[in-house]
Amino acid sequence: MFLVRCTFWLAVGFMVIKPFVLDPNTAVAIANSTLQSGKNIAIEQALQLDCNDATCTTIKTVAAVSALTSNQLSVPTLNNKIEEGGPTPPLRPDWAN
Known part of the structure; x- marks a missing residue:
């Protein structure tokens, strides 16, 4: 819990001092490295558990499988660009002047 609080306040302090330093690529890289290090820990x-219970065996199996899979974040893209020649409102009629 101490590490969570430290991380939170460090992030808050960083955003207060330099809020516009991170671009999306840097933020994704930081998030990926943080997630990977937390996953490794x-x-x-989980693999250091010393028991022969079915629950411990399941936890060790899930840990071994998750070590092989990769959950990387990606940079969000803008797919909703405005195309030229899109819909426009009709012209104002002459009688409405």
């Missing part, structure tokens, strides 16, 4: 802890 969780997998190491």
Whole structure:
């Protein structure tokens, strides 16, 4: 919990001091590295469990499988660009002047 609080306040302080430094690519790279390091720590802890229970075996199996899969974030793209020649409102009639 201490690390979570430290991370939160560090992020808040960073955003207050320099709020517009991060571009989307840098933010995604930081998020990916943070997620990967957290995932590695969780997998190491799960694999170090010392028990023969079915629950522990399941946890170790899930940790081993998740070590092989990759969940990377991607940069959001803008697919809703305005095309030329799009719909326009009709012209104002002469009698409405």
